[in-house]
Amino acid sequence: MIGIVIVSHSQKLAEGVLELASQMVQGSVVIKATGGIDDPDNPIGTDPMKVMEAIESVAASAKDGVLVLMDLGSALMSAETALDFLPDEIREKVLLCSAPIVEGTMAAAVQASVGASLQEASAEAATALDVKIQQLAPITGETLTTRDCVPEIEPSENELSTELVIINKMGLHARPAANLVSTAGKFKSSIKVRKGEKTASAKSINQVALLSVKNGDTIEITASGPDAQEALEALIKLHADNFGERDEDVTEIVQETRPSVQHTDGTICGAPASAGYAVGVAYVHQASLPDVERTTVTDSAAEIKRLDQAISSALSDLKQLQLETEKTAGKSSAAIFKVHALILSDQDMRDKAASAISEQNINADFAWFEVMDSMAADFRSLDDPYMQARAADVIDCGGRVLRILTGVTEQAIHLKEESIIVAEDLSPSDVAGLDLKKVLGVITAIGGITSHAAILSRSMGIPAVIGAGESIQQITNGKIIALDGFEGKVWIDPDQSVKDETAKKRATWLAECEEAKTKGAAPAKTLDGTEIMVMGNIGIPSDAPRVLEYGAEGVGLFRTEFLFQDRTAAPDEEEQFAAYVEAAKAMQDRPVIIRTLDIGGDKPVKYLDTPKEDNPFLGERGVRFCMARPELFRTQLRALLRAATTENIWIMYPMISDVDELTSVLDFQAKVRDELISEGLTIADKVKTGIMIEVPSAVAMADKLAAICDFFSIGTNDLTQYVMAADRGNGSVSKLCDNLNPAVLRMVAMTCNAAKAAGIEVGMCGELAGNSKAAPLLLGLGLDELSMNGPAIPSVKEAIRNVHMNDCRALAEKALTAKSSDEVKALLV
Numbered sequence: 001m002i003g004i005v006i007v008s009h010s011q012k013l014a015e016g017v018l019e020l021a022s023q024m025v026q027g028s029v030v031i032k033a034t035g036g037i038d039d040p041d042n043p044i045g046t047d048p049m050k051v052m053e054a055i056e057s058v059a060a061s062a063k064d065g066v067l068v069l070m071d072l073g074s075a076l077m078s079a080e081t082a083l084d085f086l087p088d089e090i091r092e093k094v095l096l097c098s099a100p101i102v103e104g105t106m107a108a109a110v111q112a113s114v115g116a117s118l119q120e121a122s123a124e125a126a127t128a129l130d131v132k133i134q135q136l137a138p139i140t141g142e143t144l145t146t147r148d149c150v151p152e153i154e155p156s157e158n159e160l161s162t163e164l165v166i167i168n169k170m171g172l173h174a175r176p177a178a179n180l181v182s183t184a185g186k187f188k189s190s191i192k193v194r195k196g197e198k199t200a201s202a203k204s205i206n207q208v209a210l211l212s213v214k215n216g217d218t219i220e221i222t223a224s225g226p227d228a229q230e231a232l233e234a235l236i237k238l239h240a241d242n243f244g245e246r247d248e249d250v251t252e253i254v255q256e257t258r259p260s261v262q263h264t265d266g267t268i269c270g271a272p273a274s275a276g277y278a279v280g281v282a283y284v285h286q287a288s289l290p291d292v293e294r295t296t297v298t299d300s301a302a303e304i305k306r307l308d309q310a311i312s313s314a315l316s317d318l319k320q321l322q323l324e325t326e327k328t329a330g331k332s333s334a335a336i337f338k339v340h341a342l343i344l345s346d347q348d349m350r351d352k353a354a355s356a357i358s359e360q361n362i363n364a365d366f367a368w369f370e371v372m373d374s375m376a377a378d379f380r381s382l383d384d385p386y387m388q389a390r391a392a393d394v395i396d397c398g399g400r401v402l403r404i405l406t407g408v409t410e411q412a413i414h415l416k417e418e419s420i421i422v423a424e425d426l427s428p429s430d431v432a433g434l435d436l437k438k439v440l441g442v443i444t445a446i447g448g449i450t451s452h453a454a455i456l457s458r459s460m461g462i463p464a465v466i467g468a469g470e471s472i473q474q475i476t477n478g479k480i481i482a483l484d485g486f487e488g489k490v491w492i493d494p495d496q497s498v499k500d501e502t503a504k505k506r507a508t509w510l511a512e513c514e515e516a517k518t519k520g521a522a523p524a525k526t527l528d529g530t531e532i533m534v535m536g537n538i539g540i541p542s543d544a545p546r547v548l549e550y551g552a553e554g555v556g557l558f559r560t561e562f563l564f565q566d567r568t569a570a571p572d573e574e575e576q577f578a579a580y581v582e583a584a585k586a587m588q589d590r591p592v593i594i595r596t597l598d599i600g601g602d603k604p605v606k607y608l609d610t611p612k613e614d615n616p617f618l619g620e621r622g623v624r625f626c627m628a629r630p631e632l633f634r635t636q637l638r639a640l641l642r643a644a645t646t647e648n649i650w651i652m653y654p655m656i657s658d659v660d661e662l663t664s665v666l667d668f669q670a671k672v673r674d675e676l677i678s679e680g681l682t683i684a685d686k687v688k689t690g691i692m693i694e695v696p697s698a699v700a701m702a703d704k705l706a707a708i709c710d711f712f713s714i715g716t717n718d719l720t721q722y723v724m725a726a727d728r729g730n731g732s733v734s735k736l737c738d739n740l741n742p743a744v745l746r747m748v749a750m751t752c753n754a755a756k757a758a759g760i761e762v763g764m765c766g767e768l769a770g771n772s773k774a775a776p777l778l779l780g781l782g783l784d785e786l787s788m789n790g791p792a793i794p795s796v797k798e799a800i801r802n803v804h805m806n807d808c809r810a811l812a813e814k815a816l817t818a819k820s821s822d823e824v825k826a827l828l829v
Contacts, residue, residue, distance in 0.1 A: 002112045002121060003030035003062025005054045006105055007070040007079055009044045011036035017102055021109040029112045030061045031105075046078035052085050055094060065093035065118040067108055069125065071101045093118075099125035114186040160232050161222040164239045171214035176243030178339050181205045183238050189225025191235070202235075205342040206349055206375055206394075212382045268471050270443070272488035273454035275791065276463025277506035278441030279482040279499050282475045283419035285426070289399050290408035294366045300358040306405065307353060307364040314400040315344055340397035349375060365405040372398035396424065415439060420483060422475045436460060441483045443490055445472050458789040460546060461513065465490050516794030520551025524797040526779070527804050533785035534797050535591075537765055541579050544586035547790035551797060554590040556713065556787020557652075557765040558583060560636070561599050569607055570632060576639035584647035591648050593713065593765075593787075595692065596636055598622050598654040608632070617718075617727060622655025622692075623665050630668070637672040641683050650688040652713060657695045659704045666708065690760075694718035699747045702754035712755050713787070716766030720744050738821040739768040745781065745815055745824065752782025763787060773828040775799040780812030 004021070008014040014035030021031050032054040037045040051068075058066050070076050076096070083091050095118045097104060104125035111121040168176050184191045184202035191202035195217060200207035202221065213219055223231045238244065297303050322337035343349070349371055356367040372394060379391040403409065413421065415438040424445045442457050442464040457464035463485035475481060475492055482491040482502040491498050524534045535556035536547025540563070544555060563571050563579055571579070584592045598621070599605055608629070626633035643649050651669070656662050666689070676683050690711035693699060695718075706712065716739040721727060723744050726736035738744075748764070755762035763785030768774055770788030772795040778786060779800065786796060815824045 001029065001062060001115060002064045002118055003032075003058035003066050004105065004108055004112060004121075005051070005058055005066055005068045006031065006033040006035075006101065007046060007051055007054075007068060007075045008033070008035035008101060009046055009071060009075060011043065013071070013101075017105050020102070021105050025109045025113040029109050030058050031109065032058050046075045048078040048081035048085070051078050051082035055082060055086060056090060059090045059093065065095065066090075067112070067118055067121050067125075068094060068096050069099060069101050069105050069108065070096070095119070095122055097122045097125050158228070159222050159224040160228045161220055162232055162236060163218055163220050164236070166213055166215060166217050166219065168242060168245055169215055171217065172208060172211070172219075172243070176245050177205060177208045177213075178342050179238060179244040180235070181208060181342055183234055184231065187223070187225070187227045187231035187234070189223045189228040189231050191231055192222045194220040194222070201348065204346050204348045205339070206346050210378055210382070268465075268468050268490040268492070270465040270468030270488045270490065271454070272484075272486055273466035274442070274457040274462055274464035274485050275509075276441065276461070276485040277483070277502050277509055278420050278463045278485075279494070279502040279506065280418055280420050280440045280480070282422050282477060282479045282481050283413070283415055284475060284477045285413055285421055285423040286395070289369075289395070289402060290365075290406040292363075292365045292369045292402070292406065295363045296361050297357070297363050298361070300361055303357045303362075303364040303367075304354050307350070307357070307368060307401075310364070310368075310401045310404040311344055311350060313404050314397070315341055317400060318344070318397065340393060343394060343397050344401065365402060368398070368401055368405060372402070420481055422472055422481070434460070434462070436462070441465075441485065443468055443472055443475075443481070443483060445469055458791065460543070461791045513791065513794075516798070517550055520794035520797055522551070522797070523553070524800040526800060526808070527802070528806070530779075530805050532779060532783070532800050533763070534793055534800070535593075535763070535785060535787040536790050536793060537787050538583065541582040541586065543790070544583045544592075547793065548587060548590075550790040550793040552587075552590070552790065552793055555583065555587055555592040555594075556763055556769075556785060558592060558594040560595060560597055561605075564597060564599065564605055564608070567607075570635070573635050573639045576636060577642050580639060580643035580649060581647055584643065584649050587648075589648050591650055591688075593650045593652050593690070594640060595652045595654055596623065596640070597626055597632070599625060617721065623653050623661065624655060627664065627668065633668065634672055634675075637669055638676060641669075641673055641676060641687060642681065644687040645682060645684040650690060650711070652690045652692060652711075654692040654715070655695065655718075656691040656693075656705065657697045659701055659708070662691060662705060662708060692718075692765075693751050694722065696722055696747065699750050702751050703757065706754050706758035706760050709760070711761040711763065712751055713785075714748055714751055714762070714764040714766065714783075716744065716748075716764060716768040719747060719766070723747055739766065740774065740815075740821040740824045740828075742816060742818045742820070742824060745777075745812075748778075748783075749781045749812070749816060756782060761785060770796060772796045772799040776803045776808045777811050777815055777824075777828060779803070779805065780808035780810070780815075 006014050006017050006021075008017070011033075012035075014033035018031055018033035021029075025031075034050045034054040035046065036043045037047050055066050055068065068079050070079050079096055083094060083096075086094065097108070099105075099108070099122070108121040108125040111124045116124070166172060172180065180193075181203060193200050193202045193208055193211060193213075195211045195213055198211055200211050202208065211219075221232065221235055223229075223235075225231075318337045318341045322341070353364070353367040353371045356362060356370065357364055360367075375398075376391040376394045379394060413434060415421075415435055418438050418440050420441040420443060421434070421439060422443045426442065426444060439462055442462055444464075444466050446467055454464060454466045457466075463483060465483050465485060465488050468490055472490070480493060480499070482494045482498055483489065484502070484505075491502075494502070524532045526532070533553050533556075534551070535554040536543075536550065536552035537557040537559070538544055538547060538555055539559045547555065558580075560576075563576065580592075580594060583594075599608070620628060626636075637651075640649065640651050644651065653662070653665055656665070669689070673683050688710045690709050690713060691698070691705060692715045693702065693712050694715035698705060699719075702712070720737050720739045720741070724736045724738075724741065726733040752762050761784045762782065763769075764778060764783050765787040769778070769786040770792035772792070775786065775796050776799065788796060811827060814827055818824045818827070
């Protein structure tokens with residue numbers, strides 16, 4: 001792939017063009033910007049040495065060459081001079097482009113993202129002004145497009161074609177159609193798909209989907225243009241590869257779409273995200289669409305620009321959702337967001353709205369709603385039930401644009417009766433705002449057991465099945481459904497025997513929960529009198545009373561990232577201070593361990609400019625992220641230190657990897673404290689400060705780290721994936737991410753030994769801590785405290801009350817000598 005260098009007289013202008021280009025290609029192209037000179041009084045100018053350094057930097061990653069775009073005057077001369085200083089092997093792969101710097105960079109970046117050569121990208125950049133000229137042409141009324149593919153050449157007489165029989169079991173449904181459109185979009189030629197009398201552009205996801213191509217259908221693909229032969233060969237190759245669809249993908253889709261065929265008991269299977277049973281009416285939560293009215297506008301161009309900006313913003317949101325879902329539930333579950341992005345990038349859909357705006361002088365939101373509604377109606381009119389369900393995708397992703405245009409946010413979920421909530425996904429604010437007296441359970445189409453919906457459902461004791469797939473689109477409002485959160489099963493319209501059995505299991509489960517809560521109130525003491533602190537994990541202040549209800553003796557983990565998500569700006573100092581104090585007061589002077597902001601590339605937050613990283617779990621996470629943004633970190637520490645002065649609050653830092661890093665963080669904390677005192681505030685002399693142990697290097701240096709902090713808390717979720725070198729969100733290696741693997745347990749034992757030697761406390765707040773069967777093992781390894789979701793507290797306490805410490809230590813010795821996690825599990829009876 002080629003890279004791009006932007007050269008301007010103004011550093012600010014160069015950085016602005018870089019920001020625009022980066023948004024277009026979402027980090028897939030290496031781009032550097034350089035501009036201005038190092039003269040504070042006269043900063044406008046260009047520096048050949050800076051240009052040379054930028055080219056060398058890009059060339060190191062872009063093996064196919066570097067395209068340089070410049071503004072005017074000395075920028076060209078500086079770029080030419082820079083070439084003279086470059087080594088021959090780099091200079092030979094650099095091309096200077098005369099295209100306009102803003103429009104040219106946009107065009108070149110998109111071309112580069114689909115694998116174009118230097119010459120192809122330069123040629124495309126050179127014609128970048130054509131679109132703007134068309135937009136301003138009063139006669140044609142043609143407008144700027146937002147299609148994320150190579151501009152299509154008009155058909156010529158030299159047309160190539162091929163016929164293909166579709167062997168995909170579900171035909172060209174969303175995912176294979178998306179792969180077809182993505183491939184076609186890489187070529188300049190006009191590419192069409194024909195089925196019977198219907199013809200569609202191969203570069204339009206909606207047009208291809210509306211052909212309703214099924215298994216066994218024959219389609220004709222035609223290509224006309226300069227790269228027609230290459231395009232046809234690429235599409236034939238894609239067809240031979242089943243349009244990128246694996247056998248297991250096909251099986252999964254068939255199961256999701258026709259569960260009654262695939263499952264003799266009529267069930268849909270998802271992830272058992274939160275234990276419990278439920279049977280009742282469905283409440284289908286869909287992205288609410290704001291009301292729109294038709295109004296007359298005088299500036300059509302401004303309305304079209306507003307539409308384009310809204311589409312761009314929605315595409316950015318979808319990219320973030322795709323990245324986050326890939327990490328929590330794998331690429332398969334995240335694929336729907338790729339399809340949604342293609343729908344929004346569809347030139348046909350966008351241009352229909354733009355034409356309505358310019359021809360009828362109407363507002364952008366009404367024009368977009370009309371096109372979106374018409375597109376959804378087209379899908380509903382198809383005879384294939386699966387393709388009919390694609391109408392929901394159009395409304396979902398189109399609704400994102402509509403809400404941006406109108407400024408109307410989604411409405412909260414308000415239940416009028418006891419219901420099971422069914423949704424594509426739920427945000428933390430959706431779950432946190434649920435009425436626990438009326439919500440019976442939760443079912444989502446996407447997500448995994450570590451998704452926000454799953455974590456909060458467990459903390460609130462709501463039975464949940466997460467990632468049940470597109471099959472839940474069969475569920476309509478008011479339909480009777482049943483779910484089993486232990487097994488991850490859902491029944492649609494269950495027969496009476498299933499309803500009766502599920503209701504019976506629910507009654508027993510609820511009774512057991514109440515009995516467990518009663519037992520949970522008592523301390524967790526082993527048979528020989530050793531008392532273990534059992535605490536609760538929370539994400540928002542209102543979770544604190546709930547974990548206390550289950551018998552929590554404190555909060556072992558307050559995940560503050562939930563305070564920062566689902567909003568447009570970070571919470572200020574006063575809002576954070578109030579949240580921390582609220583949680584601490586709810587715990588009635590019991591300790592509350594608050595983890596500082598733990599986000600990064602794997603958990604993006606839009607307004608915090610989270611960088612796109614190739615390996616986000618190995619990137620700028622936890623304290624790395626916060627130390628790189630000192631103002632953000634300072635605000636949180638100010639709130640925490642103030643709250644810890646009046647309440648029993650401990651501070652915990654995530655992702656600490658070595659002694660120097662912790663020392664830097666503690667120095668920063670000390671500076672923030674001095675700053676508060678200088679303002680006349682009273683701040684406690686000592687606030688208990690600890691770290692998360694989740695990086696193998698922290699285990700190796702645990703003795704040194706223990707000497708400069710007050711406690712450890714082991715995060716088994718991350719520690720496991722780092723020890724096993726297996727991404728916990730990647731389904732192909734998920735079997736390796738077993739927190740009972742002896743390698744992980746040895747890391748836990750090493751951490752506990754270092755903590756004991758230094759005389760500090762060591763706890764655990766990862767998923768393993770809530771496993772009641774593993775509790776004796778964890779005690780034997782040396783844990784002083786366990787923290788988990790509220791509903792797990794009673795069973796873990798009960799497990800602790802039934803063991804002797806000597807037996808626990810003996811169990812730990814056996815586990816540490818085991819060869820596999822299966823051997824360890826066999827010991828946990």
